[in-house]
Amino acid sequence: MTERIARNTSRDRAGELRVLAERTAEAALGAAPGHQLAVLDAAERLDQIAGSLERKAAKESAEPAIAVLPADATVEEVRNARRRQATRRGADVYLPSWSDMAQALPNAFLRSALFGTGRRIQAENERVLSGDQTLLVAGKEVATFQNLTLTFSGHELCQFDRQVYATCLDYYRERPLCPDECPRHVRTSFYEFACRMGNAYSVKAHKAIRASLLRLSFAQMRLRYQRMNIEVPKLLSVTFEDGEAGGDFKGSDMLLLRVTASVAELFGPGAWTAVAKEAVGYDGLTGWLASFYASHSAPRWLSVESLFALSGYKSHFRNFKASLVRALEKLKDEKTPLCSRVASYHFSKDGKRICVVRSEWRTDVRGE
Structure with a gap:
């Protein structure tokens, strides 16, 4: 009982510090130019302390990634559980729930170089469609954010693959995932799939989607997160009935x-983010940044070199800063969805670190 009270106290203190950090970051927007960086530094420090308290409470509570409900749980019980995390009801495992105006992915995918920013979709289409396996990698450690290790095997993936996989998961927004031993699948047409992605159907789009699904079907990964090992033997399985x-x-x-229940392990409390469909559709570095910052709840300083590694940027590092600025300027556009819209960004005096401030922190709060 005493330990539970202590954990709740830590979470309450962390929540208070999160709110204070957000208010401090917002105050930075109205501060004099010479004081903005100091105020943002204070906000980041408060956020770091809150994160430390949350991680301590999480380790002590050892909360499972998948909420387990009895087979006779009510619809309301399932709905409430799915607001936070993946949920098992009897034999059925569901992903968390999110709006039909958004698509969701694990933070491990959004905060890593798993879906790199390289523009090589068409070249890979021809290789993958012809059965060329030369692009396969095995046991590759992917650059990740903070307390996460991700080891990947399969075809290297790009931002288009992120869009395709988010669309695949969207088919499971209201239906249970497939049990590992069950051949159950979702049947759809290429036309419907392209429309669900937000794209117009064409033969070119058909080939791109087909090749991406093949790449994703080869993907296997192992994650180490919060002292837990998570195995995802297959992101998805796919069968084609086409020409x-x-x-x-x-x-x-x-x-x-076919997406199996093993994927649900990636959707624990605070481990996933729903991103507006329009932002999911952004490509290249702009698309990666839109999803990366949508998965955070407060400003923080990051090294430019870290962002370079996390984004999977394919050009030389000396070109990255200019590309980063161009992408952030695009995200400042008023037409950018609020979950990804950038209000401002600040470089440190030596230019080696950057702090990005999103336009809407209060209404889209998610733990680190």
Whole structure:
């Protein structure tokens, strides 16, 4: 009882510090130019202390990634549990719930170089469609953010693959994931899939989606997070009923998707983010930054070199800062969804660190 009270006290203190950090960061926007960096530094320090308290409480409570409910749990019980995390009801495992105006991915994907910013989709399409395996990697450690280790095997992935995978998960927004031993699948057409992605259907889009699904079907990964090992033997399985053999692709061609319950382990409390569909559709470095900062709840200083590694930027580091500024300027546009819109950004005096301030922190609060 005493330990539970102590954990709740730590969480309460962390919550208070989070609010204070957010208010301090907001105050920086109205501070005199010469004082903005100092106020942002104070906000970051408060956020770090809050994060330390939250991590301590999380370790002590050892909260499972998947909430477990009895088989006779009510619809309301399931709905409430899914607001925070993946949920098991009897034999059925559900991803968390999110708005139909957004798509969700694990923070481990949004805060790492798993889906790199390289623009090489069309070149890989031809290699993957022809069965070329030369791009496969095995046991590659992917650059990750803070207390996470991610080891990946399969075809290297890009931002287009992130969009495709988020669309695959969107099919499971209101249905349970497939049990590992069950052949159950989701059946859809290439036309419907492209529309769900927010794209117009074309033969070019058909080939790009097909090649991306093949890349994703090879993906395997192992994560180490909060002293837990999470194995994801397969991001998805896919079967095609299309005209690939004769090269006669049509929008009515069918594809059969299967995402298994092992993926739910990535959607624990505070371990996932719902990003507005429009922002999910951004490509390149702009797309990576839009999702990366959507997964945070407060400003913090990061080294430019760290962002370079995390983003999977393919050009030389000397070109990265200019690309970073261009991408952030795009995200300052008033048409950018609030979950990713940038209000301002500040470089340290030596230019080696950057602090990005999102336009809306209060209404989109999520723990680190």
